[in-house]
Amino acid sequence: MAQLTCKNLCLGYDGYEVIHNLNFEVNKGDYLCIVGENGSGKTTLMKAMLGLITPVKGRILTDGGLKHGGIGYLPQQTAVQRDFPASVWEVTLSGCQSRCGLRPFYNKAEKQLAEKNLEKMGLEKLKKRCYRELSGGQQQRVLLARALCATQDILLLDEPVAGLDPKVTADMYKLIEELNKKCGITIIMITHDIQAVKYADKILHIGDKKFFGTKSEYLQSDISKGFAKGEYNG
Amino acid sequence: MADIIDKIVLYLQYPFVRYAVIVGVLIALCSSLLGVTLVLKRFSFIGDGLSHVAFGAIAITSVLKLTNDMPFVLVVTVICAVLLLRTGQNTRIKGDASIAMISVGALAVGYLIMNIFSTSSNLSGDVCSTLFGSTSILTLTSDEVIMSVILCAVVVAVFIMFYNKIFSVTFDENFAQATGTRAKLYNLLIAVIIAVIIVLAMNLVGSLLISALVIFPALSAMRVFKSFKSVTVCSAVLSVFCALLGILISVVFSTPVGSTIVAVDIVVFVIFSVAGKLSVKFM
Numbered sequence: 001m002a003q004l005t006c007k008n009l010c011l012g013y014d015g016y017e018v019i020h021n022l023n024f025e026v027n028k029g030d031y032l033c034i035v036g037e038n039g040s041g042k043t044t045l046m047k048a049m050l051g052l053i054t055p056v057k058g059r060i061l062t063d064g065g066l067k068h069g070g071i072g073y074l075p076q077q078t079a080v081q082r083d084f085p086a087s088v089w090e091v092t093l094s095g096c097q098s099r100c101g102l103r104p105f106y107n108k109a110e111k112q113l114a115e116k117n118l119e120k121m122g123l124e125k126l127k128k129r130c131y132r133e134l135s136g137g138q139q140q141r142v143l144l145a146r147a148l149c150a151t152q153d154i155l156l157l158d159e160p161v162a163g164l165d166p167k168v169t170a171d172m173y174k175l176i177e178e179l180n181k182k183c184g185i186t187i188i189m190i191t192h193d194i195q196a197v198k199y200a201d202k203i204l205h206i207g208d209k210k211f212f213g214t215k216s217e218y219l220q221s222d223i224s225k226g227f228a229k230g231e232y233n234g
Numbered sequence: 235m236a237d238i239i240d241k242i243v244l245y246l247q248y249p250f251v252r253y254a255v256i257v258g259v260l261i262a263l264c265s266s267l268l269g270v271t272l273v274l275k276r277f278s279f280i281g282d283g284l285s286h287v288a289f290g291a292i293a294i295t296s297v298l299k300l301t302n303d304m305p306f307v308l309v310v311t312v313i314c315a316v317l318l319l320r321t322g323q324n325t326r327i328k329g330d331a332s333i334a335m336i337s338v339g340a341l342a343v344g345y346l347i348m349n350i351f352s353t354s355s356n357l358s359g360d361v362c363s364t365l366f367g368s369t370s371i372l373t374l375t376s377d378e379v380i381m382s383v384i385l386c387a388v389v390v391a392v393f394i395m396f397y398n399k400i401f402s403v404t405f406d407e408n409f410a411q412a413t414g415t416r417a418k419l420y421n422l423l424i425a426v427i428i429a430v431i432i433v434l435a436m437n438l439v440g441s442l443l444i445s446a447l448v449i450f451p452a453l454s455a456m457r458v459f460k461s462f463k464s465v466t467v468c469s470a471v472l473s474v475f476c477a478l479l480g481i482l483i484s485v486v487f488s489t490p491v492g493s494t495i496v497a498v499d500i501v502v503f504v505i506f507s508v509a510g511k512l513s514v515k516f517m
């Protein structure tokens with residue numbers, strides 16, 4: 001069975017539909033890119049996969065091994081308030097929250113996990129720094145470390161490179177690719193960046209026209225032509 | 235100076251002054267704990283609304299002539315906290331309006347009730363003390379003292395137990411919920427704690443000044459410290475210090491307790507703002 005399956009999924013807000021009848025599935029170890037115009041409902045879809053909004057119709061099925069809350073998540077805009085006083089360490093560790101259950105404090109294993117993920121992201125030196133005083137790229141990496149604390153299975157990334165410079169963007173993609181190839185973590189990434197498509201195995205295009213299939217199929221299809229030529233307004 | 239110390243020592247021999255100091259310090263400690271969350275989660279409007287609700291509830295107890303008004307006020311305020319949080323979550327604009335409605339409504343009705351039914355000869359004095367807590371901390375009955383101490387202990391214990399969860403939910407509610415933390419439940423918990431703190435703090439500073447007691451220490455600490463833990467610890471220390479100093483000053487110079495404490499809080503805030511600016515410059 002696929003790790004995550006969407007069946008006849010309809011999503012919307014207060015009665016109007018954003019996504020109609022969407023079908024796709026993600027297997028363990030896949031690298032899926034979700035593309036589409038602004039406002040086509042990519043973030044909405046991701047929120048539904050995370051269980052933050054309930055589908056209007058249809059279902060999202062997860063594999064037995066993937067329990068609720070076993071998903072790591074990198075939000076599009078950090079909903080975090082700009083003034084929030086928090087150190088990099090505190091933010092990263094908060095990714096372990098779901099492992100705690102009702103236990104009030106983090107145990108040693110969780111602290112080690114957070115430590116390890118900080119290292120993976122090359123953030124050891126920034127551990128004590130204040131999160132809000134970091135650059136955008138550093139903040140993204142902290143949030144990625146936090147997401148990794150929450151899961152070993154599947155990562156949902158909503159435009160992880162928005163606002164990053166070309167070098168940091170390339171680094172970010174490399175990091176994500178490593179997580180996918182070396183650690184076997186399933187990646188589902190929303191992106192406007194045609195560069196990112198080359199890393200993916202599968203593409204989901206949403207909007208007026210829908211597409212779901214492998215990368216090579218996508219690149220040959222008509223839908224990708226518009227996207228690749230930059231005809232979308234992003 | 236020696237005069238003042240003598241005076242303090244003299245006053246501390248009265249049990250009611252000692253009660254006031256103990257309860258005041260405990261209340262200050264509790265109210266500072268959730269300051270950061272309140273400021274950053276924009277829950278402060280709920281805090282404000284609730285303090286008015288508590289005022290209305292007190293007006294009703296004074297009409298019913300309850301000897302110990304705290305349990306009633308507590309129940310009413312907690313219920314309103316839950317209701318306000320509900321409406322605030324569902325519909326954004328209507329939620330704001332309903333909070334304004336409830337809070338201003340409670341204030342008006344509370345004053346009206348006090349005005350119509352009060353048998354006291356010093357009505358405006360009563361109202362003033364409910365709004366600004368002028369002397370209520372010095373007139374606590376032993377029942378009230380015990381209850382305050384218990385509630386404070388519960389608030390501190392709950393806060394420590396759920397410290398990490400409160401952090402997660404305050405920092406990034408969506409992430410917390412997506413990864414399996416029951417964010418709604420903890421929001422509720424936060425709202426209930428706020429309600430308890432407000433009922434407690436009514437005694438110390440009165441309903442109009444509660445927000446100041448909750449928010450100033452957190453804002454001061456945030457000027458200088460950068461991590462959640464250090465800000466929380468610092469604001470707790472500051473709040474206790476300001477409350478202690480405020481109570482002593484008010485006893486010695488017979489100024490109103492609540493506003494004296496808030497004035498001390500403001501002075502500390504100014505000092506910390508300057509310190510924050512300087513530390514940025516020289517580091």
Ligand SMILES: Nc1ncnc2c1ncn2[C@@H]1O[C@H](COP(=O)(O)OP(=O)(O)OP(=O)(O)O)[C@@H](O)[C@H]1O
Binds near residue numbers: 037043076
């Ligand atoms: N909380 C909300 N309430 C009502 N409508 C919403 C809400 N969030 C999004 N929408 C609407 O749903 C549609 C899809 O929004 P969504 O954020 O999913 O787009 P997106 O594909 O992520 O766009 P972008 O590329 O700009 O991030 C938009 O028309 C938007 O106006």
Ligand SMILES: [Mg+2]
Binds near residue numbers: 042043044076158
């Ligand atoms: Mg989006």
